[in-house]
Amino acid sequence: MRPVRRGVGLTVLAAALSVLVSSCGNGVIDKNTDGVPPAEATGTLRVLIPSFPPSTKGRDAFQKVVDDFQKTYPKMKVEPDFATYKNLNEKLSTSIAAGIPYDVVVTGVGWIQPFASKRIFEDLGKYGVTPDVIKEKSTAALIPAATYDGKLYAYPLIADARAVALRKSAFLEAGLDPDKPPTSLAEIKVAAEKLTKRDKSGNITRSGFDLASATGFRQSFVTFLASTGTPLYVKGEPNFDNKAGLDTLLWIKSMINNVQPYGQTNAAQQPLVLTGEAAMGIVNGGVDCSADGIGQKNCDDLKFFRFNSGKEIEYVGGDLASIGSRSRHKEAAWSFIQTLTKPATLDAIAKLNKKVPAYKDAGNSPAAKSNPLSQFVADGLVYAANENEVPANWLEMRGNFDIQLTQAVLGQKDPAKVLHNLAGQSR
């Protein structure tokens, strides 16, 4: 009798556990709605999106997209997760691990290829959007970043373009001509050294050039390297372990603590040239010239230009919307992306982020026309450069670049060895 009773006990325990586990599982995962008429589809569409700031304005703008989407999917709820680029991967990986993946995922340049290779994103070709189709609708600069293995895995939302700005007054004060901005790395260094102000102890009080690299030198290295006509990667293969790469890294090293203290940033995370803390430097894709922003007088003191050490370039990142391959609402997710990519919505997102919409002819967009910097970067999208065709382990390489370039710049490691290591780690 005893073995039987023990067996019964174990069976009851196993059954209780399985009920517990299965109830946990079924509680959060919706039924598949693909193939269900939109008017009948029910469930929750989970959207991971760094494109809307979690402020009241951002939430209101997002709600308008939801309202529009629910005209087609009236019974479908939308659950936004207003992530930042800093915690995007954590959100994504923990959602997969927890078994509640996102349906719509907005990422940036460099994310698509690694995720597509892991089959975390859905091929948008299933919904009739291929690289050839998107060429007619979106800015060309972001299409390679949304493509993997010849297929399109993301729809561009907004372009995050960077230019260079100088303070005319600072240039005149230093005896430089603001109408002839330095564009090559060598010219920029000469001008920056003249523009740098120091106190009696030799501490920098105004930087000559803001490399916008307080958290890492990856993007600035990519930008400076591209301006020499050398893309970081070509077809996934490293293209920086060479003379151009080394010269660029040594140039950055010669600038830090010479024309700008390492790690310099301000509380508002604003480009330092806009606040007057630097005489020249990298700026994002928009400036608020109103009294709520930096003011018209400050705006008038700015002149924008692009890097050109052999090739005129403008660093362009951007927001790219994808469908999660584990979504149970793929059709609804596609419908949501269609709503999200309506020109009026893209204009709203661009305005909220001081960036430019990623639709074709962004130069004529309201965002571009709203301020001189956005107009400048929108007109310069043809000069777009970024990490180019990154390797499959780019998510890992992003961190490696930030760490190891910093070590080289701060003199902890030999720059040539750093580039060699990074090239070896890229695969």
Added chain:
Amino acid sequence: MSTTLERPALTSTRKVAPAKGDRTLIRGQVRAGWALLTPALLHSGIFIVVPVIAVLVLSLTDYSFGDSFGWVGFTNYTDLFRDPNFLASLWHTVLYAIVVIPISMAISLAVAIGLNQKIRGLGFFRTAFYIPTVTATVAVATIWLWIYNPGSGLANGFLSLFGFAPNRWLADPGTALPSLMVVGIWQGLGTKIIIYLAALQGVSRDLLESAQLDGAGRWQKFRNVTWPAIGPVQFFVLITSIVGTFQVFDLVYVMTQGGPGSSTRVLVMDIYQNAFQNLKLGYASAETVIMMIVIAIFIAAGRLLQKADTND
């Protein structure tokens, strides 16, 4: 002879079946024991044994949140020992533990001895020392970020009073980790002080008075009475400190993100970044296994140093 006399008695216990009433009682006790143990066993099984097994299994795979994964044997382990980020993280963590643990234990013990005296404002001091422990690390880190601000921070202001040049603290690879250690020591004092204080209050007054009657001085009383009496507590503080310092993460995450470069990168941060930013869960699992082994080595070393009672 006595042994041979006892053995048959034990054997006979096995052979002679207990009375029916006794059997029922024993069976009831066994059932009650299992019933009482079940919640703890379930908890340990679900939240300790299963995750540990999962980590061990994952560490042998290349799982990266994708649709599929493959067995890679010990490749993750061999790769780790060629990974400069891991090696730097391991070194920084060990260094952090070696510096923070003894200093914080010594300061805590000294403060606890002070707080064990009959002095004015005892309640205030006890509360003041415990506040950092109950304050959220993010808030603590934010305050210390301001203290270490190279431009307008309190640390440089204090140094300037003595004519020292300003330091870049967290922005300098040479001073970033020591700066974090200072915060770690400061933040960990409260808990240790409370534990030491409780232990000090438990030291036998009789023994202390006897030592005094025998002519022992303050140091001799401390060395020969107090110190041995708080031995088990020292061991407890040491173990919790080892585990705590090896798990340091939030402080680093908020204050430096492991930088400049990898100057303050620590093991848990490296594990976190490999798992959730680089999406290399298999690799991060191997790192976790190594961390567990290193912690075990440190605890074993601690046991040897403390000559701890191993009755457990």
